[in-house]
Amino acid sequence: MSASTSPRTRLRRGRLFRAIPTAWRTPLAMVGAIIALAWIVIALIAPWAAPHDPLAQQLPRLTAPGDASVLGTDQVGRDVFSRLLTGARVTMPLALLMVVSATVLGTLIGSIAGFVGGWVDETLMRLTDLIMAFPTVILAMIIAASLGPSLLNAVIAGIVVSWPQYARVVRSLVLSLRTQNFVIAGRLLGYSPWRSLRSDILPNVAGPVLVLASLDIGTAILLLTGLSFLGLGAQPPAAEWGSMISGAMSHIDAWWLGVFPGLAILTVVMAFNFIGDSLRDALDPLSSAEREGAAGGTEHEEPAAVENPTTEEGR
Amino acid sequence: MSTVLEATDLAVEYRGHRTVRAVDGVSLTISAGEVLALVGESGCGKSSTARAVIGMEKPHSGDIRFRGAPVPPLGLRRRKAELTAMQMVFQDPNSSLNPRKRVGDQIADGVTAARSRGLSSDAPRQWLGAVGLDPDMVTRYPHQFSGGQRQRIAIARALAAQPDLLVADEPISALDASSQSEVASMMRRLVLQAGAGMLFISHDLSVVRIMADRVAVMYRGRIVESGPTAMVWADPVHPYTKALLGAIPHPDGKGVLPAAPAAEAPAEWHEELPGALDRG
């Protein structure tokens, strides 16, 4: 068997929609999905669920968690619990916006670079090189500071620093797909370049890009809260997790000010990472736990028979 | 018989830190209703020749004509309708089909290509039947088939375009031994029924023997011997052809070890024997 593609890439393609149901069945993905769902519900009902106005400075200051206020109050008498719930409405949609924009932008640029090739490819790839030469937080920080501190500018900075990774991945996928036999077969049958891209290439890019994006949601939340922590994102008095932690720095003995927003970020990011990792696992036959049946040890023959009961005799 | 393909003095080079000339002055012609087999061992340039003929590889020099008109390399642009009369079947059945598209739709693309040249073609269901699969499988996706079945589908898609020339690059080497000669015979039958010609690339001389009208043996980028299959098989002239034929083990139960060449690449294999070319 001298197949030109490795079994890995061969199996990975086209498995996306069968992979999603498989991924859901693993406990890790279930836990992730439940936590993520819980936070999404919180974000939706926060205005009604919050016991106090998250911005109102009307409670006694710096009271520890207790009967009066579930998670205590901050230095100006705001309710930490209400601010925590409201914070979910701020970070998650913006992180999603950031990831979706970066994915679309990166996919667009990556597929143009890979498909057109030549100097267009060269130029675009040097551009990604430039951006990727900077550590993401440092570049995002410079951009956010230049544009002026605001949450929206932090999102813009986040998009600028994160699209190149999608462009790189999509480009290399497109490049390898372009030489795949089925794409060439399409061209020999008279496909236009556009049709080739739309029907042969992009559908097969979708899976890996989706995995990348799902894993990137957590990173996006970390970046946005990090920039807010530095004072380059959400501005006071907004109820945002990163800036809540920043505010807690000057009242270090009031532990509840810092601990809870941090746990909020941790659980949300973890939930999306669990989901993303399970999805990657399901799409990648090698790193998966090899759920039953075909074992990784015998690539030569048996797995084909076990995995794929339709044999030659079946016709 | 009309000539469908004429390649003259074809050369293909690969640039790296060392430029490698994979095909070094190959000329061949294929007529309608004829199967030409190009045989040789790995790295001899037979696949590069096939890829250059169809336009996947830009030749370094030489001339390729399909029905008298030059074949431009497959670029970014859409291929002209006339050139969809050249089709190809690839070696690896797993990458030959789009995993995200129903096989019926992929065969239908072949039918569309035939229509674009004003020809009629059967429906995808009938094509599946023609290659020995259940017509009801048109709605399935490639992953629901075995490697051998996928190769049959790829053949159906190429033939649905009603080609005048089918280029087949090791189309059977990834299949189970027991179905190799059956698929090869089926390809010959269907191509000849359609009045087309076929360039059949293979490293397996025993399969070539039963299905090729003519055979060309390649060694290190050059054709060293060519002629009617039966003649080359029965009476090889070039030392390399002799070695190649002598090395084939036969399943006859006699326990005879095939002849092994004395060295890895004896000098005599490089000889040019004009008498060995275009025999018959």
Place this chain on the structure above:
Amino acid sequence: MSALSIRDLTIAFGRHDPVQVVSGISLDLSPGKIQGLAGESGSGKTVSAMAVLGLLPATAQVGGSIRLGTTELVGLRPRELNRVRGRRIAMVFQDPSASLHPQLTIGAQLTDHVRAHLRLNRRDARQRAIDLLTQVHVPDPAEALRRYPHQFSGGQRQRIAIAVALACDPEVLLADEPTTALDVTVQAGILHLLRELVDQRDLAVLLVTHDLGVMSAVADDVAVMRHGQIVESGSTHDVFTTPQHAYTRTLLESMPDAQQSLVEDDE
């Protein structure tokens, strides 16, 4: 007397819903003989060979008995198994460019197990490696030890892989499709080498291959596998000339050798 005796070997994959891929095969390997195991992909021939050396993944369940002399190999503890592997039973794989480590020199791969098993010092191990390379006809053995696999041709790589397998003088050699990845002229050379080594060293060989031509050329006895079972076995001559089982007949009839040319004589 048989060197290796396989009795009622069964192999299944999966813990909860096991799929049986080998269901009760028995084979005997004798010194100086090549026992062929033929079959198409998915018939279970490769996993059977892997099971002998305990190379199957943890999800595999192996039943039955595999005896090497007086040692039972099924269920043997890893430490004891390692005393058998490479020392008494060795294996050659299909693709020599995959079975040799690309980042280690030939010398390292040829001597590390020799030193582990036979407790030789560096110099003796090196000398032994040179002798081995000479036996498998690799030119300039001393120089070859310093080189890496990619610097050799496919045929030489397989010769080196055979030398690695034979380095500790094993009694049994398992050869899994040893010529499938090679060109036919190179294959002929390897088959000659295999026969030569079997005769010289009185090796017992299990030759797994789908290629009936190869099987017919070198095997003394043949077993034909299908769906995890042996459907027919016997001396190579008998099985190839007077096949008893319908499946064997189908296999042989599908070979190009058995078929008439489809080309009609125009003249």
Place this chain on the structure above:
Amino acid sequence: MTATTTSQKPARLWQRWPLLGYILRRLGTSVLLMLGVTMVTFVLTALVPGDPVAAALGEGAASNPATVAAYVEEHGLDKSIPERYLIYLAALLQGDLGTSIKTGRPVATELATAVPATVEIALCAIVVSLAVGLALGTIAAHHRGRATDQVLRVVSLLGLSVPTFWLAIMAYHTFFLRLGVAPGAGRLDPTFTPPPTVTGLYTVDFILGGDPVGFFDALAHLALPVLVLSLFTIGLLTRFIRAAVLEVLDTDYIRAARAKGLPRRRVIGAYVLRGASLPILTVVGVAFGVLLSGTVLVEAVFAWPGLGTYAFNSAINLDLPGVMGVGLVVGVIYLVINFAVDLLYGVLDPRVRLA
């Protein structure tokens, strides 16, 4: 591919000495990349809506037109942007990185202390992450699908999910303020004087200066920031090394090594890890960039006078020379890492070396 090698054309210089050609090409692209990086940084900071004059002078002084005019004049802000860029480049060629608008000190001097401070943290963190990641990743791969693997998977994903700045605060609060087992912020206890500068890495300089007490104090100050910073990269490396090892475990050469009867430890050490070394090397390069990102946030908590702190101060003050300096340094670090990774490829893979 075989066939003949054509050699009609006379071999060029770089064809005869491939290594020389490689280094020249490498230098060329490096210069281009550095030009690009400075340009990006320049354009970013010069074109944006923020007002550096106001940022530098403060609200009061910025309302005085004379002060503003003098300031603009002094820093050449009245010139066009391309002009200013060229002036900057000309100075750069003479090794002049300009003067910080905010502090009035030469940027080069400030970076000379900031960069080693960060490099010290990042180097320690990469060593810790790689050691832990190699161990955990290999263990996880060997126990694929079993409980150990699942636990390690959750642990490494947790590492990827913790907000670094929060963890830094929690660690500082717990180990310094509460338990008192860790030293406070900064690179040294205030009672110590920094060692004579040789490398700029305090630990190394203390050893070179023969001061063991200072060395241990510097090491103690490094501990918390390094551990906090490493958590994310440990998660990253563990996941990745697991995947790389799994891929290698499924190769014929590992089956062949096992079939030779080599002890398990030797199979892992000599065969598996060597086989996985190239992808691991690649991800270590990536991890270094991630670490540099993390330093910005961790340095802010531990009052560490490093590159991250410097970048932050320059950015919020829209201090153009400072930001440009950061961009340059970051570009150089990126190039050095990539170059090191490429060289190591050659060391680890004979196919690259001999090609």
